[in-house]
Every structure is written in C-alpha cells, then in structure tokens.
Amino acid sequence: MPARDLSVLLMVVLIVAMLIIPLPSWLLSVLIIINISLALLVLLTSMNMREPLQFSIFPSLLLLLTLFRLGLNVSTTRSILSKGEAGGVVETFGTFVVGGNVVVGFVVFLILIIIQFVVITKGAERVSEVAARFTLDAMPGKQMSIDADLNAGMISEQQARERREKVAQEADFYGAMDGASKFVKGDAIAGIIIVVINMLFGMVVGVVQQGLDVAEAAQRYTLLTVGDGIVSQIPALLISTATGIVVTRAASDSNLGADIMRQLFAFPKMLYVTAGTIFLLGLLTPINDVLTIPIAGLLALGGYHFSAKPMKEEEMSVEEQEEAEMDQMKSPESVVNLLSVDPIEFEFGYALIPLADANQGGDLLDRIVMIRRQLALELGLVIPVVRIRDNIQLQPNEYRLKIKGDEVARGELLLDHYLAMSPGVEDDSIEGIDTVEPAFGLPAKWISEDMKEQAEMLGYTVVDPPSVVSTHITEVLKAHAHELLGRQETKQLVDHLKESYPILVEEVTPTPLSIGDVQKVLAKLLKEKVSIRNLPVIFETLADFARMTSDTDVLTEYVRQALARQITSQYVVAGEPLRVITLSGKVEKAIAEGVHQTEHGNYLSLDPAVSQAIIEAVASQLEQHSLQNQTPILLCSPAVRMYVRQLTERYFPNVPVLSYNELEANVEVQSVGMVDIE
Missing domain, CATH: 3.40.50.12790 (FHIPEP family, domain 4)
Incomplete structure (x- = not known):
C-alpha cells in the first residue's frame, strides 16, 4: 500500500487511540499543533481552488478533521481532570494568549463560539442546503443542454461524457456538503459542552481530590479549560471558514485572492470616493487626522494606480490584438485546423432556422438524438455527432446533408405547408405545389394547413416538415452507414464488446484479424443493411473461420449465414x-x-x-x-x-x-x- 494511503489509515487509528488510551502531555501538544496546521492548510487550499469539485474530498475530510478535533478534546479533558495539566500548548493559550485572566479568556472563547456557531457555521449550513437543492433541480436542464450541444456539434462525445460526469459529481458533492455542514454545527455545540464540563468537574477534582481551595482550583482549572477551548476552537473556526468558502465558491479561472483583487478594484473611481469619505470623516469629527489622512492618501493612490493600468492596456489592446491575429494566421496550427472534416453535416437556408431554434418551437436537435438512438438499435452503429448549421449560400427553403464533406442528399421544405402523398389515385380537389418526397422519391404535394383535413379524409399521407426532414436524414444515414464506420469507430465497438467478452475479442484481434479487417467485414454487412448489433455472434463466426481465410468477402458470407435468423426476420x-x-x-x-x-x-x-x-x-x-x-x-x-x-x-x-x-x-x-x- 502506498505511504500516502497508509498515513491516512494511521490517522484514523490514532483518533481511535485518543478516545481510549491516555496520551502523554508532550504528544498532546504535538497533535494540537498538527490540528492547527491541518486546519490552516484546508483553509488555504479552499481559497486557491478554482471550483468546488477541485476539492471534492472536502466533505469526507471535514468529518475526519472534526473527529480528530473531538478526539483531542477527549484526551485533553482526560489529562486536565486526571493530572491537572494538558501540555505546554494548552497552558500557553491559557496564560500567554489571554494574559492569565480567566474572565478575558472565557469572553474570548465565547466570542469564538458565537462567531463560529451563529455566523459562519449557520451560513455555511444554509448555503450547502440551498446549493444541494438547486443543483439537483438543475440536473435535467443541464443534461438537456449537454445533449443539445452534442447534437449541434459544439462538443464531442468525450466532452459530453465528461460534462455529464461533472454534473453528477456536482450533485453528489453538494449533497455531501449539506450533510457535512451538520458536523461543523455539532462540533461547535460540543465545544461549549466540553468547556462547561471541564470547568465544573475540574473544580470538583481540585477541591475534593487534590485538596486545593476553591479560588486556587477555579484559577487553575478555568485557565486550562479556557486554553483548551481556545486551542480547539481556532482550528474549528478555520475549518468552518473553509466550509463557507467551498460552498460559496463559483467556478472561476483563478483562485480566490486573484478574483478578489480583480473584482474588488474593478472600478478604481470608487477608491477616490472612499478616500474622500475617510478624509471628511477625520475633518468633520473628533477622529484624529493622523489616522484618517494617511489611509485616505493610500486609497487615493490605489485609485490612481488601478485607473492608469487599464488605460495602458486599452492603448495596447488594439495593436496586440492585430498582432495576435496575424500570428494566429501565420501559425501552422491555424492551417491544420482547416483540414478537419465533420463526419456528418446538416446545412439549411435561413428560412429553415426555426427548425433548429428551440425558442421558435424547433425540435430538430431532439429529433437528431432520437435518430441516433434509433440507428444504434437498428444497425448496432453509433452514428457520429451531426453538426447542424445554417448556410446563406443555400436557397432559403433548401437543406442538404453532407457526409465527410461531400453532399449526399438535398431537399426543400415549406415550413408553413404539409407534405401530402397520395394513396395511389390522385384527387384533383387536393391543390398544392407538386414536389417529390425526398426520402423515398415518391410524388407528393405541399399543401396548406386548410387542405390537411380534406387530404387525410381522402387517404393521403400527410406529414409535417420536421418529420419529412428527419425521415430523410434517417434513410440517408442508413444508406451510408458503411461509410461512417471507420477503424476508429470499429475500435470503439470492439473495446465495448471486450468489456463483456474479453476472451472472444482476444481470439479474433489483433491476430488473426486486424481492426481494419474487422471494419471491412462490418462495413460490408452495413452496406447490405444487415445490423451489426449482435457483435458476439459476428465475432464467434470470425473466430471460427479467420484462421482458415483472411479474405474479408468470404468471412462476410460466413457471418451472414451465422446471422440467418436475423436476416430472415428482416424480410419475412x-x-x-x-x-x-x-x-x-x-x-x-x-x-x-x-x-x-x-x-x-x-x-x-x-x-x-x-x-x-x-x-x-x-x-x-x-x-x-x-x-x-x-x-x-x-x-x-x-x-x-x-x-x-x-x-x-x-x-x-x-x-x-x-x-x-x-x-x-x-x-x-x-x-x-x-x-x-x-
């Protein structure tokens, strides 16, 4: 087991030991310093993260640190009540930090408790609860947005998978934070109870068992108790602050410090206003001018500094932008990017924009999703993302489908009409614009909405424009499915099959058949509209005959015979x-x-x-x-x-x-x- 994993396990074992075994004073001091260090480290980490998921382990870490701190409280309480001491760190906090004054120490401790419990913990708990609720409510919308971007070609399959995982992780994280914030609240309450117990029972132990008078026992045990309370509440306060930062942190390109500096001083003129206010405060009130004038001067100087910086950037921005554009055009990468060809493109004229615009009621993106699912079920092939874009070079009502950069289909739609196909006998009463149904090449007519009912009564098949284009896309993709299956796509199918049938895949590829050979067999099946969804049967056949022949045509015939039941049901x-x-x-x-x-x-x-x-x-x-x-x-x-x-x-x-x-x-x-x- 790696040393990092082992150290975490040892920490948990140490926590259990602290709850059971009395620890020496010097070890308690070491553990208290470690507790403060860990709390400070967590706070600084939360300030430097860019988004909450970068610190996704925080809920579990919060539980461990809270348990560690409570274990320390148990150990120090045992040491205070049994020995009348709790190590140098506790005594230092009880004497030096609060000046040996019990009342001052107790007040400081109460203030820390109030700050943590009433302000930070309460706020962090509320934010966690609201964030968890809103994150869960927003999940369906985020998933639909990812699907829409995927169908529009704005992101790849890999990017969509990563974004879906991130959405799920966010929901899990905020749900865990909602529960973890309750630990912080309970820790604050436990701190108050432990201090009261230490003070009361400490005086009892001092007077009854150690023979001290009441004043001496109160002085000694109260200082130790307050010191212990402060030394445990400072790390607790740091952890509570880190909890608040984590749950209120929005995604950003930089850490918290950079965001504060950039956004707080985004309006330099406000520094002048603040400087003037502080200056007048010293001038018009009894507050000493020695305090207000230097502070006002620093604010005014900061305003001048931040005002001058954007002006210089603005002067240089135009020239730098032009130089950057020129460098981009000259760079080899800009030319290489032009070589990319989308597997499937759907282009349309400006009059058909409502088809793809969800704000105008268009559902083409959703239909593309259904088409990809339908073809995956029918053909066993994952169709690549369809990139959808408008093209002003096309006629307003025209659309075309391109595969690997080449046009394979073209059609025309009238969005305010319906496509009517006759049952075999034309009826002269049905008036419309003669056309051809794009998917199957049947004679048809574009009819107005007024004629729709009449056409349906006469037996015409009436279809709305979105259904026409989705049917056309489906049939074209079926006809060209073999062109969309390359070696990379075949490798993905093989890898997916390997998860369930590793031995079968190993027997076929990379020997005796390469991925290219497998791709040729699958493409030949698709070309004749034979589904390749039953990959296990296909690979069983290839495993049986691939060592006899490497001719992919012959292997395809063997596979077809193995798929006899499937092929029969396709036509019977x-x-x-x-x-x-x-x-x-x-x-x-x-x-x-x-x-x-x-x-x-x-x-x-x-x-x-x-x-x-x-x-x-x-x-x-x-x-x-x-x-x-x-x-x-x-x-x-x-x-x-x-x-x-x-x-x-x-x-x-x-x-x-x-x-x-x-x-x-x-x-x-x-x-x-x-x-x-x-």
Whole structure:
C-alpha cells in the first residue's frame, strides 16, 4: 500500500487511540499543533481552488478533521481532570494568549463560539442546503443542454461524457456538503459542552481530590479549560471558514485572492470616493487626522494606480490584438485546423432556422438524438455527432446533408405547408405545389394547413416538415452507414464488446484479424443493411473461420449465414410466404465460371454480353414485381451470392440478394420469377 494511503489509515487509528488510551502531555501538544496546521492548510487550499469539485474530498475530510478535533478534546479533558495539566500548548493559550485572566479568556472563547456557531457555521449550513437543492433541480436542464450541444456539434462525445460526469459529481458533492455542514454545527455545540464540563468537574477534582481551595482550583482549572477551548476552537473556526468558502465558491479561472483583487478594484473611481469619505470623516469629527489622512492618501493612490493600468492596456489592446491575429494566421496550427472534416453535416437556408431554434418551437436537435438512438438499435452503429448549421449560400427553403464533406442528399421544405402523398389515385380537389418526397422519391404535394383535413379524409399521407426532414436524414444515414464506420469507430465497438467478452475479442484481434479487417467485414454487412448489433455472434463466426481465410468477402458470407435468423426476420412478414426471384442454373453456372481467383482475393470477370443479358433479365423481373407493389428479393446459392450482389448493386442497390443458407429452414419460400438468359 502506498505511504500516502497508509498515513491516512494511521490517522484514523490514532483518533481511535485518543478516545481510549491516555496520551502523554508532550504528544498532546504535538497533535494540537498538527490540528492547527491541518486546519490552516484546508483553509488555504479552499481559497486557491478554482471550483468546488477541485476539492471534492472536502466533505469526507471535514468529518475526519472534526473527529480528530473531538478526539483531542477527549484526551485533553482526560489529562486536565486526571493530572491537572494538558501540555505546554494548552497552558500557553491559557496564560500567554489571554494574559492569565480567566474572565478575558472565557469572553474570548465565547466570542469564538458565537462567531463560529451563529455566523459562519449557520451560513455555511444554509448555503450547502440551498446549493444541494438547486443543483439537483438543475440536473435535467443541464443534461438537456449537454445533449443539445452534442447534437449541434459544439462538443464531442468525450466532452459530453465528461460534462455529464461533472454534473453528477456536482450533485453528489453538494449533497455531501449539506450533510457535512451538520458536523461543523455539532462540533461547535460540543465545544461549549466540553468547556462547561471541564470547568465544573475540574473544580470538583481540585477541591475534593487534590485538596486545593476553591479560588486556587477555579484559577487553575478555568485557565486550562479556557486554553483548551481556545486551542480547539481556532482550528474549528478555520475549518468552518473553509466550509463557507467551498460552498460559496463559483467556478472561476483563478483562485480566490486573484478574483478578489480583480473584482474588488474593478472600478478604481470608487477608491477616490472612499478616500474622500475617510478624509471628511477625520475633518468633520473628533477622529484624529493622523489616522484618517494617511489611509485616505493610500486609497487615493490605489485609485490612481488601478485607473492608469487599464488605460495602458486599452492603448495596447488594439495593436496586440492585430498582432495576435496575424500570428494566429501565420501559425501552422491555424492551417491544420482547416483540414478537419465533420463526419456528418446538416446545412439549411435561413428560412429553415426555426427548425433548429428551440425558442421558435424547433425540435430538430431532439429529433437528431432520437435518430441516433434509433440507428444504434437498428444497425448496432453509433452514428457520429451531426453538426447542424445554417448556410446563406443555400436557397432559403433548401437543406442538404453532407457526409465527410461531400453532399449526399438535398431537399426543400415549406415550413408553413404539409407534405401530402397520395394513396395511389390522385384527387384533383387536393391543390398544392407538386414536389417529390425526398426520402423515398415518391410524388407528393405541399399543401396548406386548410387542405390537411380534406387530404387525410381522402387517404393521403400527410406529414409535417420536421418529420419529412428527419425521415430523410434517417434513410440517408442508413444508406451510408458503411461509410461512417471507420477503424476508429470499429475500435470503439470492439473495446465495448471486450468489456463483456474479453476472451472472444482476444481470439479474433489483433491476430488473426486486424481492426481494419474487422471494419471491412462490418462495413460490408452495413452496406447490405444487415445490423451489426449482435457483435458476439459476428465475432464467434470470425473466430471460427479467420484462421482458415483472411479474405474479408468470404468471412462476410460466413457471418451472414451465422446471422440467418436475423436476416430472415428482416424480410419475412408473419403469415405470408417469402416471395423471391431465383436464378436459373445457367445463370449461376455462368457467374461461377466467371470468378477468378488471385492471391489478393477473388473477383468476377464476365463477358460484357453475358453481364448485360443478366442485368436485363433481372430488370425485367423486377419491373413485373414493381407493378404488383411487392418487394423483390434475389435468391441464389451461397457460392455465388456475393458475386451476384457485386453484379447487381450498381444497377439495383436497394434489391436484397440472399442465399439459401441465410434463410431459416421453417420459412415458406415462394418463387415468383426466375432470371434466365438465352
């Protein structure tokens, strides 16, 4: 155990010993000096902290110091009553500090008690209670503010996590301070009781047991008691003051001393007013001018000093600012910062600002939060923060979505209209502005609020603008999810999995697969809209087959087969057969023969005429099914599935390609067409 930890444990053991074992006078003196030193150290530390959480251990430390001080009181009381002495420090405070006068000492002690109990302790207790209450009440608002800044791209995920932890720590700290302040209050009450006990029983012991007369016993034991009371109340007063400073300290960029000097003398002219008042006080009253004139002079000199300093700073500020800006522009860091590209950006014209402005009823930030949560559940991917900003280069009602700096989607919104999509048959009575629904490319109309009810009665799907844009963002992010999953994001997913499945992760990465290899497999799954949320199953499969092959295409096929239940449920509708388009044996044979194996992996190389014929045959089958409003699925053998996908994804990116091994055995499959070539 480190020596620092051991010293704290020894201190607690010493406190227990003081409560039980009589200590020699010289050791009591040493412990009293240590008590005063610790109290002073705590006070100075509280003055130099910038925010309360920098001294987060204070509530527990306050309890230990209070217990230490009470243990000293017990030991000194035992020594006073049993031996008639309590060490040199107590006697010094009882004779030298108060001049040996019992009445003066007792009055000084009472003043210390009143200052601590009535003023400082009472105020610190009240501030602690109010701070704890307001901190707890403000927690939901602070959490929402952090989420809003995160969605706006103003802070990163790491910064948001740190700010959330800080909010929780603040609540815990002020709650603990509320309870700890009660210790200070109890300590003050205990000090009064202990002094009364020492005085009364000290006189009894002196007269009855030691044979002293009443006056001598009163003089001796009262001086010792008052000395003991003062020597314990001075550290208690310091600790009470530190408690008040900690609970009243607001977050700042500097310590208490610097803040006081900067803010107290922020208005130098007030020093002149104060100096004039003190000067007139000496001039118009019997107060000696020798006292008032020097003090007034010092205040006036301070006012001149603090007035001249800002003027010099103001004269230099413009030139220094220009020089600083020039240095910033010349510095390499300013150029490097320009290289940063946000993973996702959402830009909009000035007419769409109410979408994102909470003061105008906009809830786009909240919708972005829900989209990120939805995609995390559906795809198993943590979507990066979406940076939201207005762009005057866009049309007023226009918006666009960029991924890694490149535009991937664009749309237009009319905030005072609703988007209406027909059920299949247009109705001429519904008037509006013709447009295209941005997420799925369906024909639609922007209609006014007056037409909304009528459109809904006629079977139109009517959507408000915020829902339109959030749906569009969701679909675009789904389509480009594989681009958002890089090696860094993959490493985060792997680290998260490692917390629960350390052995499984160690068997897969860094050998035989690197993070880059794992990322390629996961990205291929996402590209075909297969969720990677079930990472344990994916890694189990990689652990089984990664030592057999390092080809990420082949490994992806093994993973897809392991996720057969998930893939099946993705496309099967309960109570209905799975309608598929199959490939003829001739087509599968042609594709299998076109696969070429190299040391860098396999690739498909078909005769252009054969490729064109297959594409046309697939297009013909899909066209027939599109007229029947059915979602077509291409079904083929496992050996050629990934090559069929490679062949068709350029022309039919939204058509799923499945193999027989990716379907559950109990699924009813209905072939509604076949792709064949002459």
